[in-house]
Amino acid sequence: MRRPSVKRLEGSDPARRGNALRCSEITWDDVADCRHCAVRQQGLFGVLRGSDFDQILVPIKRAVVPAGTVLYLEIGAADAVYTVRWGLVKLVKQAPEDSARIVRLLGPGAAVGLEALKEGIYWHAAITLRETGLCRIPFKVIDRLQSQNAHVAERLITQWETYVEYADRWITDLSAGPVKVRVCRLIGFLIEITHSTSGEIELPSVEDLAAILGASVESVSRATAELKRSKALIRVAPRTYRCNLEAAG
Numbered sequence: 001m002r003r004p005s006v007k008r009l010e011g012s013d014p015a016r017r018g019n020a021l022r023c024s025e026i027t028w029d030d031v032a033d034c035r036h037c038a039v040r041q042q043g044l045f046g047v048l049r050g051s052d053f054d055q056i057l058v059p060i061k062r063a064v065v066p067a068g069t070v071l072y073l074e075i076g077a078a079d080a081v082y083t084v085r086w087g088l089v090k091l092v093k094q095a096p097e098d099s100a101r102i103v104r105l106l107g108p109g110a111a112v113g114l115e116a117l118k119e120g121i122y123w124h125a126a127i128t129l130r131e132t133g134l135c136r137i138p139f140k141v142i143d144r145l146q147s148q149n150a151h152v153a154e155r156l157i158t159q160w161e162t163y164v165e166y167a168d169r170w171i172t173d174l175s176a177g178p179v180k181v182r183v184c185r186l187i188g189f190l191i192e193i194t195h196s197t198s199g200e201i202e203l204p205s206v207e208d209l210a211a212i213l214g215a216s217v218e219s220v221s222r223a224t225a226e227l228k229r230s231k232a233l234i235r236v237a238p239r240t241y242r243c244n245l246e247a248a249g
Contacts, residue, residue: 087132
């Protein structure tokens with residue numbers, strides 16, 4: 001698989017600053033094998049069986065992209081949904097005061113851009129937090145499958161319900177209380193959505209943590225430093241930690 005080159009994006013939108021790769025620059029030249037996908041049961045096509053796959057007449061392509069890849073921008077015209085095979089994607093919303101907030105994180109099995117199926121417009125900017133494996137599913141594929149398989153429509157509703165639950169938890173768990181407590185809750189959430197069985201996670205940058213929690217970079221940095229001193233976070237690799245949240249006190 002060819003790795004695309006990174007081009008510099010300019011503009012006032014945080015998703016455009018610095019070195020960033022846009023979806024239009026990704027070479028989607030690897031055809032996905034949906035029948036044998038490791039995360040299919042968690043994704044949109046978990047309900048497909050046997051001959052259902054023969055109805056996918058437009059090839060679904062996949063790619064591996066680096067951290068910081070901009071899949072799409074807020075209010076951008078939409079024609080596809082992205083499934084996360086592995087890695088992590090952040091959804092970013094521009095606030096009125098020109099600051100950006102991370103409003104959701106999506107891990108393996110999640111469908112990114114699902115809201116655009118209704119009106120053809122993406123509600124957020126979607127940016128990879130780390131190297132991520134993705135499948136690009138054109139809307140025409142989803143429309144055809146829905147028309148021929150009612151279970152696909154049910155799976156879409158299930159994904160929506162999951163996102164509503166995430167939104168509720170985002171507000172109740174991550175937007176109130178001491179910063180240290182919120183960091184711990186976020187770590188627990190990351191373990192859940194990345195399906196980590198070892199309790200090890202790769203932490204986002206302090207800047208991303210602050211954008212998620214609506215806190216200052218300084219307060220988040222102090223909170224994570226305290227968690228490291230108490231051995232609630234034990235470094236096992238660059239930016240990767242074994243988590244023992246009970247030690248946080």
